[in-house]
Amino acid sequence: DAxxxxxxxxxxxxxxxxxxxxxxSTISGNEYVYWYRQxxxxxxxxxxxxxxxxxxxxxxxxxxxxxxxSSTLILPHATLRDTAVYYCIVRVGxxxxxxxxxxxxxxxxxx
Amino acid sequence: GAVVSxxxxxxxxxxxxxxxxxxxxxxxxxxxxxxxxxxxxQSLMLMATSNEGSKxxxxxxxxxxxxxxxxxxxxxxxxxxxxxxxxDSSFYICSAWDPxxxxxxxxxxxxxxxRLTVL
Numbered sequence: 001d002a003x004x005x006x007x008x009x010x011x012x013x014x015x016x017x018x019x020x021x022x023x024x025s026t027i028s029g030n031e032y033v034y035w036y037r038q039x040x041x042x043x044x045x046x047x048x049x050x051x052x053x054x055x056x057x058x059x060x061x062x063x064x065x066x067x068x069x070s071s072t073l074i075l076p077h078a079t080l081r082d083t084a085v086y087y088c089i090v091r092v093g094x095x096x097x098x099x100x101x102x103x104x105x106x107x108x109x110x111x
Numbered sequence: 112g113a114v115v116s117x118x119x120x121x122x123x124x125x126x127x128x129x130x131x132x133x134x135x136x137x138x139x140x141x142x143x144x145x146x147x148x149x150x151x152x153q154s155l156m157l158m159a160t161s162n163e164g165s166k167x168x169x170x171x172x173x174x175x176x177x178x179x180x181x182x183x184x185x186x187x188x189x190x191x192x193x194x195x196x197x198x199d200s201s202f203y204i205c206s207a208w209d210p211x212x213x214x215x216x217x218x219x220x221x222x223x224x225x226r227l228t229v230l
Contacts (some may be wrong), residue, residue: 043221
């Protein structure tokens with residue numbers, strides 16, 4: 001699976017949009033971009049995933065560049081409960097294969 | 112989404128003892144389950160892949176004789192840390208693959224984790 005690069009940490013003001021970037025320049029054509037987050041001392045929580053089109057759900061939006069070498073997770077109105085470590089992972093979709101986690105981005109939402 | 116549970120949530124044991132951690136998929140049948148370990152302020156590290164009815168596949172550097180994995184049914188996988196030592200103290204997390212997941216391609220669900228402390 002391709003590796004990803006994310007900033008180590010970010011801050012965001014409460015109520016503002018949080019934009020979390022991820023670089024995956026070696027992504028293969030059949031690999032999806034997945035985003036999970038982990039709140040302290042809990043298991044990771046699924047957020048969103050996509051292949052090449054932008055995706056939106058009740059939690060977030062995922063913007064994937066046309067060349068698929070990078071993506072951005074957008075939390076439209078960050079709350080204090082969004083403070084967590086966010087992981088961007090690329091992997092072939094729905095195959096039962098492993099997720100290999102990178103270092104992730106520690107997002108702190110500031111009141 | 113699907114629910115994965117782990118038991119116990121916390122365990123403290125003496126050095127040299129063995130500890131068993133259970134991972135259950137509560138509302139789906141998991142063909143494959145995964146075990147991760149996470150040290151403080153670090154990312155999740157995949158330890159092994161567990162397929163129902165067959166031997167687990169361990170990641171490089173993980174001792175299979177120390178971390179025994181059993182996946183005897185489609186809803187239960189267990190991780191036994193044998194002869195635990197203080198350096199095995201960590202947060203252990205499982206995940207389960209639901210091939211028939213309701214959300215397309217969101218097929219892997221994580222448990223809440225088990226905090227192991229070895230004295």
